[in-house]
Amino acid sequence: MKFNIYALPLMASLCATMPATGQTNEPITLSLQQAMDYATKNNVAAKNAQLDVLIQEVQNNEVTANAYPRINGQGQFIDYIDPMQSFIPGEFFNQPGTFVPVQFTPKYSSSLALSGSQIIFDGGVLVALQARKSVLELARQNGKLTTENLRYNVQKAYRALVIANKQFSILKQSLSNARSMAQDMFAMHDAGFTEKIDVDRTNVQVNNLAADSMRIGNLLRVSEQLLKFQMGMSIEQPVVLTDTAVSGQILQASAMLESTADFSHRTEFSLMQTQQKLNGYNLRRYQYAAIPTLSAFGNMGYNYSSNKFKSLFGEQYIWSSYVGLQLNFTLFNGLLRQNQVKEVKLNMLKTQNNIDNLKLTIDFQTKSARTTLRNALLQAESQRRNALLAASVLDLAQRKYKEGVGSNLEVTQAQTEYLQAQNNYFNVLMEISNAEADLKKALGDF
Secondary structure (H helix, E strand, C coil): CCCCCCCCCCCHHHHHHCCCCCCCCCCEEECHHHHHHHHHHHCHHHHHHHHHHHHHHHHHHHHHHCCCCEEEEEEEEEECCCCCEEEEEHHHHCCCCCEEEEECCCCEEEEEEEEEEEEEECHHHHHHHHHHHHHHHHHHHHHHHHHHHHHHHHHHHHHHHHHHHHHHHHHHHHHHHHHHHHHHHHHHHHCCCCCHHHHHHHHHHHHHHHHHHHHHHHHHHHHHHHHHHHHCCCCCCCEEECCCCHHHHHHHHHHHHHCCCCHHHCHHHHHHHHHHHHHHHHHHHHHHCCCCEEEEEEEEEEEEEECCHHHCCCCCCEEEEEEEEEEECCCCCCCHHHHHHHHHHHHHHHHHHHHHHHHHHHHHHHHHHHHHHHHHHHHHHHHHHHHHHHHHHHHHHHHHHHCCCCCHHHHHHHHHHHHHHHHHHHHHHHHHHHHHHHHHHHHCCC
């Protein structure tokens, strides 16, 4: 018998990359909310997103540092091993017609100076200071988007694992019933009451159910490991899921059909608006580049020279100091600034196109998820009744068989129809779960 299961969001390629440890811990009980909260604290992507915000805060402090004064100090000591000499006309030394070398530089020299500067006006620095808040907000929005995507993936994996476990429980119960019937058939065959074909038919069903049970059991373990991987939890850590009420999930999904869409609730929309604001700051930065920059500077220090090292730091020294203003401006730079302004304006148009397209995308995602959810909810009740009816038919067939008025073929057919009905019901539940998650993401509710 072929058993189909769609509730397992398996990614076999992840198995080779999943970390494994040798830890053995007590089982952790997890509700859906607890699983999502755990992921936002322990998943690597979420932790890196939080670090990105801290990094941006530090970078903002670096921008602020550009507006503060710059103060530098410099100390210097020079030992002229062969001091420089200059030629002086010999007339000064009663040696007319010759040139006499004279040393003007003492052997030892020392100096100490402090210099400082302060930007008075710089358009680039001014815009950078104004943009700090928006840049930090962009980092926070990126972090929030990472968290939302993570919670979305964890919810889908959590719900899929819950539904798959319910399917697996039904399959195990069916296998137990089939084995019990196989034992009865074997005993009746030994007593001469049944034919061998009946025994073989029952054994085929047992073997098929056993193979499906082993296969799906292995897939369930991989699905559980995938959930832990997305949460940032050790693969070896046992967990117990507590949000397993299917009826509550259906009621929660039904209530979402009345939710209204609002672009401002989507982090992607806010992120693009912030990006457009930063484009505006970038435009102003290039526009301000045409304005001259003004800065103040100053320097003070002393110099002392001596032919004796012990007198190098004596009381006699030369003191100097000065202050000034510096104005820098560009006369011509090959139209670089003008082209930079044009480029930013084109990027602003591109970002606005992306914003308009995101509105259409959000509308499509919302309506598509709402339609899928509505259709799945309409099917859920009929599939639930069908599953109950199939269970009733199977129970009747089993009782008739035990009372000797039914055949094992009738039980086998009822068992097959029961598993198919259950499979159809759980497939609809999976559609509801996925559509609910898609609608929550479209509405920006994660």
